[in-house]
Every structure is written in structure tokens, then in C-alpha cells.
Amino acid sequence: MQEVVVIGGGFAGLRVVRGLAKSPVRVTLIDRANHHCFQPLLYQVATGSLSPGEISAPLRWALRKQPNAQVVLGEVEDFDVDKRYVYGTAVDGSPLKVPYDHLVVAAGARHSYFGNDQWEAHAPGLKTAADALELRHRIFNAFELANLAKDADERRRLLTFVVIGAGPTGVELAGQIVEIARRTLRREYRRFDPADTRTVLLDAAPIVIPGFDPKLSGRALRQLEDMGVEVRLGELVTDVDERGVTAGEHRYDAGTIVWAAGVQGSPLGATLAQAVGVAAERGGRIPVEDDFSLAGHPEIRIIGDLAATGLPGVAPVAMQQGVWTAKSIDAFERRTGAPRAFRYRNRGSMATIGRRRAVAHIGKLKLSGTIAWLAWLFVHLMYIIGFANRVLVVVRWSSAFIAGGRGERIITDTKPANVEADRAAS
Amino acid sequence: MQEVVVIGGGFAGLRVVRGLAKSPVRVTLIDRANHHCFQPLLYQVATGSLSPGEISAPLRWALRKQPNAQVVLGEVEDFDVDKRYVYGTAVDGSPLKVPYDHLVVAAGARHSYFGNDQWEAHAPGLKTAADALELRHRIFNAFELANLAKDADERRRLLTFVVIGAGPTGVELAGQIVEIARRTLRREYRRFDPADTRTVLLDAAPIVIPGFDPKLSGRALRQLEDMGVEVRLGELVTDVDERGVTAGEHRYDAGTIVWAAGVQGSPLGATLAQAVGVAAERGGRIPVEDDFSLAGHPEIRIIGDLAATGLPGVAPVAMQQGVWTAKSIDAFERRTGAPRAFRYRNRGSMATIGRRRAVAHIGKLKLSGTIAWLAWLFVHLMYIIGFANRVLVVVRWSSAFIAGGRGERIITDTKPANVEADRAAS
Numbered sequence: 100m101q102e103v104v105v106i107g108g109g110f111a112g113l114r115v116v117r118g119l120a121k122s123p124v125r126v127t128l129i130d131r132a133n134h135h136c137f138q139p140l141l142y143q144v145a146t147g148s149l150s151p152g153e154i155s156a157p158l159r160w161a162l163r164k165q166p167n168a169q170v171v172l173g174e175v176e177d178f179d180v181d182k183r184y185v186y187g188t189a190v191d192g193s194p195l196k197v198p199y200d201h202l203v204v205a206a207g208a209r210h211s212y213f214g215n216d217q218w219e220a221h222a223p224g225l226k227t228a229a230d231a232l233e234l235r236h237r238i239f240n241a242f243e244l245a246n247l248a249k250d251a252d253e254r255r256r257l258l259t260f261v262v263i264g265a266g267p268t269g270v271e272l273a274g275q276i277v278e279i280a281r282r283t284l285r286r287e288y289r290r291f292d293p294a295d296t297r298t299v300l301l302d303a304a305p306i307v308i309p310g311f312d313p314k315l316s317g318r319a320l321r322q323l324e325d326m327g328v329e330v331r332l333g334e335l336v337t338d339v340d341e342r343g344v345t346a347g348e349h350r351y352d353a354g355t356i357v358w359a360a361g362v363q364g365s366p367l368g369a370t371l372a373q374a375v376g377v378a379a380e381r382g383g384r385i386p387v388e389d390d391f392s393l394a395g396h397p398e399i400r401i402i403g404d405l406a407a408t409g410l411p412g413v414a415p416v417a418m419q420q421g422v423w424t425a426k427s428i429d430a431f432e433r434r435t436g437a438p439r440a441f442r443y444r445n446r447g448s449m450a451t452i453g454r455r456r457a458v459a460h461i462g463k464l465k466l467s468g469t470i471a472w473l474a475w476l477f478v479h480l481m482y483i484i485g486f487a488n489r490v491l492v493v494v495r496w497s498s499a500f501i502a503g504g505r506g507e508r509i510i511t512d513t514k515p516a517n518v519e520a521d522r523a524a525s
Numbered sequence: 526m527q528e529v530v531v532i533g534g535g536f537a538g539l540r541v542v543r544g545l546a547k548s549p550v551r552v553t554l555i556d557r558a559n560h561h562c563f564q565p566l567l568y569q570v571a572t573g574s575l576s577p578g579e580i581s582a583p584l585r586w587a588l589r590k591q592p593n594a595q596v597v598l599g600e601v602e603d604f605d606v607d608k609r610y611v612y613g614t615a616v617d618g619s620p621l622k623v624p625y626d627h628l629v630v631a632a633g634a635r636h637s638y639f640g641n642d643q644w645e646a647h648a649p650g651l652k653t654a655a656d657a658l659e660l661r662h663r664i665f666n667a668f669e670l671a672n673l674a675k676d677a678d679e680r681r682r683l684l685t686f687v688v689i690g691a692g693p694t695g696v697e698l699a700g701q702i703v704e705i706a707r708r709t710l711r712r713e714y715r716r717f718d719p720a721d722t723r724t725v726l727l728d729a730a731p732i733v734i735p736g737f738d739p740k741l742s743g744r745a746l747r748q749l750e751d752m753g754v755e756v757r758l759g760e761l762v763t764d765v766d767e768r769g770v771t772a773g774e775h776r777y778d779a780g781t782i783v784w785a786a787g788v789q790g791s792p793l794g795a796t797l798a799q800a801v802g803v804a805a806e807r808g809g810r811i812p813v814e815d816d817f818s819l820a821g822h823p824e825i826r827i828i829g830d831l832a833a834t835g836l837p838g839v840a841p842v843a844m845q846q847g848v849w850t851a852k853s854i855d856a857f858e859r860r861t862g863a864p865r866a867f868r869y870r871n872r873g874s875m876a877t878i879g880r881r882r883a884v885a886h887i888g889k890l891k892l893s894g895t896i897a898w899l900a901w902l903f904v905h906l907m908y909i910i911g912f913a914n915r916v917l918v919v920v921r922w923s924s925a926f927i928a929g930g931r932g933e934r935i936i937t938d939t940k941p942a943n944v945e946a947d948r949a950a951s
Contacts (some may be wrong), residue, residue, distance in 0.1 A: 150576035195826035507578035
């Protein structure tokens, strides 16, 4: 039986594995996490509306009814593309060596600080459940620190949140932070009014959510400003430190900074590119053939955010590439002829900003406000894995939209990262 | 206005604060956590059924409608009982100095290893949300390590879980571990059958849940054994190391060890006892007068698990003491005469073991099996704070009882503690 090794259990990788359920192959899925994460809702974990479990499905659970698939938890580190082995370290620390006949690399992307990696400690990004919990910690802890602040300037700094990057994630985060300050925490502090919180959304581009239709970008901008987000466009961030953000001549003293400005392909892409002798593109993405294979290596495919295909790094692209790749491997093994060339079907794009505020572009329809928000709700609920999760998310959202409640505000660590940073700075 | 300082936002402390809502006093609640935790359900967080947020309420949220109360996040470290100050460190690292007219210490209890603190690294206990997440991590990771094990003995060790202490928490944990192995993880591993997991419940006492009626203890034992828990009574643990537990002549090689054997009062109790010149009792509990005040210090009260009152360390005792203490302070400040002497009303006791397995002692009724389990469900749901949480817990439990599902199995750290321990040992 031919061995298919899939690296990464995200939208792309998981679709490949499931798509091979009835194929005459054995599939090994390697991931360092034990769960598939519904990344488009991570910002809600970060802002205390959902728990990590509610937007995740254990990989083993997702594949429990697929006898030809196995899951290995570990980190892939290297490849032998001649002998066809994947090397790495399993979760127990033992060396991992897995042979393959087909290799699918769907290792995704991480934040990119454009060469300023020292910014990461002060402005973390949002790609994993652990990132979301760290960010949640920082956001809610900022209000605690503000409550203890000795002077007005320091309190003002601690109550300033800067989100860098006005793509969909940045827009969503900025909107949520405003809602936390104005609704969730109302009446909870005695020494200041959380509604005085300042939320700044910074981007070097002249518009928000640049990939969208200009009309919808404009509407999103108006909705953000209506909510009270201070949108600063055309400002390139030149420095990030533990006390704020500098963008050219502008300085934003802030207690919490979030990075939503850019991503780059997983370093695994570069490792693989080097092994086969191709050059990674800008952003660490790897150029692939039309069937996502590497030049000269039809048995190695790269899909999802790590592949340089010209398509945006969103879940529908990854899922469609995953489904197609499974069909392609199945056809190869059954010798039934390759499937029709991959073509991305854009079913629309949407971004949510806050309660009853969103924009959506579906076919020729350009929606904004409540109707776009309802469309967003519907689509995101449909795609969440697992019945219980879906019901839970409905309950959570009902509570949040009606009462401004956030059930997941608890801070479990005793020492949050921004306390440490502040201590070090003082 | 008189200042009341309450240390600890658990069942006892939170009831004092809320009970003083209409009193002519100002109340400061000091806690190191930002949330009240429903500790009786922590074991469900540890075993992946609930998220920490579902059994927690942010303290500020719980007190948002009480203008005479404020919350300070920080750690109390010392007392000046003459000048009436509490000293400590706030969550931002700044020194804390809070004056009081009335002091209520409800700092609770931690695990006690009976002088063998080195066991804690190998056999963590379960008192906080952070403890529960650590334990969840260890439990689910043990199956991953077993999946990677190279030989049968090591796999057998990794699939052995030892719970030390057969009180209500130990019994609940052992039952849940069996359900994880037999139901939740069914079909998820290819190299072994999770149902082969061995779950050992160890106690030096000759019976399980010793505080209960002997007839109910016996029924609980039978239900545990029916489920497949290996109950070993009359065995005193003599050593705990990273590869297992020794109890006299018996050795239990195990991958996961949980400590549910004993608690001791918070070290803050000893600090306070020393300041007023009283001696702490065994287990670190502090002797108090009938009104929970310290001898010679009517303005200082100790309630909950930290007070040596002869009553069991359970939530109903803490809550009733909290309510009574608020009345007592209110009467003192209004000069309306002290309330009637405190008397604990025992409304019953119950322990759950697994799905449709529990024991309950309510008045003269001694129940076990399904009916006791339904009573347990009802009572625990009634006492969970917050409407959304209650609905969420119902949804979670429905999914768990019908399908054996556990929605909160995700592991967010990349390096769980037991991997580290195993690496260090090898």
C-alpha cells in the first residue's frame, strides 16, 4: 500500500486526509498540535468570547472513523527527497522518521515582522490557540494594570490598544476590543471608565481590508469609526517597543499591541525548497506547478498558505486545494487519469467588525451592516466542526450579543507577559 | 465609612462581599485570580469536559452591581494586626498596603503532601483552573506518549493512571479517566486500544469517600469497580517518582499520577496566626472563636477551608460561613446586636463517579446510581454562577453523556510537563 504523508492538520491538510478515506493508500497526518483549529474565529478566543475547545476539533476525533489514517504528534524538521523520508521529533522527544510515496506539505504560515523579529515580544500575533490565550491574557490584564496605575498618563497608556494591520483579523480584533471596553467591562471598574479606552488600528495601506471591493472597504472604515475605533491609514510602523508603537513621526503609547500585519510561510517551506533546489518567493511561499507539485518532484505537493499560487491565504482556498489534492492522489493511485485542472471557486468574502457590523461580497452582492453580519454568522457556524461546538457557539454568541457577556475572561497564569514586560521596563 | 477587607474570592469570601452589599461599609476583595472558580467541577476541566470559563465567573463581573465593593488583584503576604494593614504585591508588581477595620481571611487550602513536597512535580493536585489545565494536559498527553512507546512495558506504564486519595475528588477523577479511555478515545488510536488503560485509585483508609455513610461508601466502591477502576484500599503511599507510585510493598508503574489525598490551609493562615500569637492546628488550619474571629481580635475573622471549625472543607460550609459573617459584620456596624450563633445546616452530601453513577445522602435519603446522579446534576447546575454558563454546561454534558464527547481536549502548550519529566528521567 502506498504511503501518503500529510504535514499540517489545518484546513488544507485535514481535507487531504479526509479526501483519501476510500483511496488505496495509508495516510499519516503529522502535526505538532493535537487539534484542528478553526483559525477564522481565533480572534474570539483572544477576546474572551469563546474557549479554545469550542473552535477546535481533536485531530484523532476528526479521523476516528477513517481506518486508513493515523495521526502522529510531532515536529517535522527535515526531508530526504531522494530516499523519500520525513524527519523530525515526536511529542515524546524521540526521533521521527516517516517514509512516503506521496508527501503533502500544508504547514501554513506564521506572522512576519518584516525583519524586525524583536517586535514579536511586544506585539504578538494570532495564529494558534496558544497565541489567542496569550493575547486574551494581555487584553484583560491591561485593564487590571490600568486599575492599579498611579498616574493618569500611565493609565491612559495602559488603556490604549494598538492593532497593527487592517486586514480582516485586525479589523475584527479592533472591533472586539471596543466592545470589551464599552459593553463587557461596563460598571466593573471603580477608578476609571473602561469606555475611555482608546483603540487604534494602524496600517501602511490607504484603505482597510485591502483585498475587498473598494466600496466595501469604505463601508468597513465607516463602521469602524462609528464604533469608536481610531483608524490611522497610510502610516508605516517603524518601531515597536514595550511601551508603544512608532509610525514615522507619530507615536502611540500603548499597553497592548497586536500584530495582524503580515504572514510568512512556515520555515519548513524553505527547508523543503532547499532540498529540491527551488527558491522560496517573498513571504516564504514556495512556487508550485499547476497541480501543487514541486518542479521535478510530482510526488511532493505544497498546498494552503505555504504555496505561492497567487490566491489569498484564506480557509476556502486551503480547503478547495486540499480536496483537489486528495482527488489527484487518488486518481494517480487508481490510474484513472488526473482530475480537471484546479480552479478556485470564490464563493465570496466577508469580514465582521462588531455586533451587527460586517461587510460581505457574495457573487455580485455587496452587503454591509446587519445583513452582512447575519450572513457572516451563518457561514461561520456552518463550517465549525462538530455538533456540540456549533450549539455551544450559538449559546455563547447569544449571551454576547444580548448582554455583552464574555464567558472566557479568566486568566490562569499568575504572571502575564505584559506585567513582566512592564516590570522589566520600569 | 468602615473598611472591610476580604482575602480570597472563593465560596466563602465572595459570599461575605455580596452579603455586605447594603451595609454601611466599603469592601475590598483581594484575590490573585481574576475569577471565582466553581471548584467542585474542576475535575471536569481537568478531564476535558468543560472549559475553565464555563465554571468560572470574573470577580469584577460578579460584583459589578455592588458599588460599595472593589476588587484588587494581588497576593497578600503579611499583616500588621496592631495598625490594621494588609501588605502584599499587586498584579502589576507594585506594593499593596490596604487598611482595614474588619478583616476576613478566606484564603482556602492547597494540597498537602505530608512533608513530601518533592512528590508534587510527579503527582500534581487540583485546586485552581491552572492546575486543571496542567492535569488535562498530562492525561491526554499520556495517550499520545503511549502511542509512540517503543515497547509493550513502557506503553503499559504510560496507560496506567494512579489517583492517590479516594475522597470525592479522587473518586470523580478515577471515574472520568475510565470514561475517557473507554468512551471518549474509542477508535482514536491505531496501535493500541485505549480501553486497555489501567486506572488505580489508592487510599490508606479502608473505605472510599470516608466522610459518607458507610452504606454509601460501599455502594460507591461497587460502582467504581463496576466501571473498571482498580480500587486499592489500606495502602499508604510511601514514595512517588516520575515513573510511578510505591505503596509499601506494592509498586504501581504509571505515566500519570494525580494527588487528591490531602489539603492544608493556605500559608497565609500561619502568617496571620503568628502575627496574633495563636498556634495553627494540624493541616495548617487556624483555630477560631464561635464567630470565626481570632482570640483577642474580634475584627479579624477566618472562614472557609482555612478555619479549624471541625466542619468539612466543602462549598456549602464555606458559603454558609460567608453569609453568616457578612450578617455579623453588618450587625456590628449597625449596632443591631449579633446574629444568632452560626449553625451549619447540612443539606446533604453527594459524590459522582461516572455517567449515571453517584451516591447522595440528603436528609434521611441514601441514594445511589441514576437517581443520585440526577440529583447531583441538578444541584451542581443550580449553583453554577451565570445564566450562559449554566446553558453551556447543559450542552456540554448532553454531548458527553450521549456521545462520550469531550469538547475541551485541546493541548495548547507545545511541551507538556510529563514529557519534560520523562525526558529528564531517560
